[in-house]
């Protein structure tokens with residue numbers, strides 16, 4: 003898997019040395035899941051899911067780590083998956099696991115590189131993001147990349163003891179190609 007490079011971060015495939023840190027992020031509810039249900043049952047399960055992901059378009063396993071250009075070492079992970087058995091659309095997810103690395107534009111650039119990658123390597127016409135309506139950073143990230151809010155699914159995500167509404171965001175291949183250069 004190639005390296006995708008932006009101006010702040012690169013996306014590269016996971017290496018065995020990344021996995022312990024990724025597992026720590028997944029295992030810390032404060033880091034990984036204030037608005038979601040990122041988790042994995044065991045370290046071995048994470049290793050197995052990463053190994054099997056390339057052959058499984060529906061896999062939720064991380065597909066790239068996010069690494070700042072000016073340091074070595076991963077600060078986050080991103081993934082993409084086919085979420086519906088019939089509809090032809092790819093969903094994205096993202097996690098900046100190092101709290102100190104948040105708010106620096108790494109998440110947005112990582113997702114920009116990921117959308118480029120998905121449109122370049124697949125035939126899908128739409129890429130989507132689904133996030134808790136209360137997850138302000140995630141919603142702003144999607145909107146900043148010119149994703150359109152297509153609707154809201156009521157009571158569609160259960161975490162922290164209650165049901166949450168989620169926003170559906172999407173962008174088409176054509177919209178992505180003609181978005182403003184700053185997005």
Ligand SMILES: CC(C)(COP(=O)(O)OP(=O)(O)OC[C@H]1O[C@@H](n2cnc3c(N)ncnc32)[C@H](O)[C@@H]1OP(=O)(O)O)[C@@H](O)C(=O)NCCC(=O)NCCS
Pocket residue numbers: 033034035036037038095096097098099103104105106107108109110111132133134137138139140142143146
């Ligand atoms: C969502 C997440 C990936 C954003 O990553 P990030 O690198 O901090 O985000 P960026 O610096 O690229 O900023 C993206 C947007 O979020 C906003 N933002 C970042 N942190 C914020 C915060 N704590 N509160 C409000 N807005 C915030 C930024 O201002 C920016 O929006 P703007 O351009 O309109 O100002 C990160 O917060 C995270 O990993 N969260 C936990 C996992 C998660 O919720 N993933 C998404 C599941 S759908």
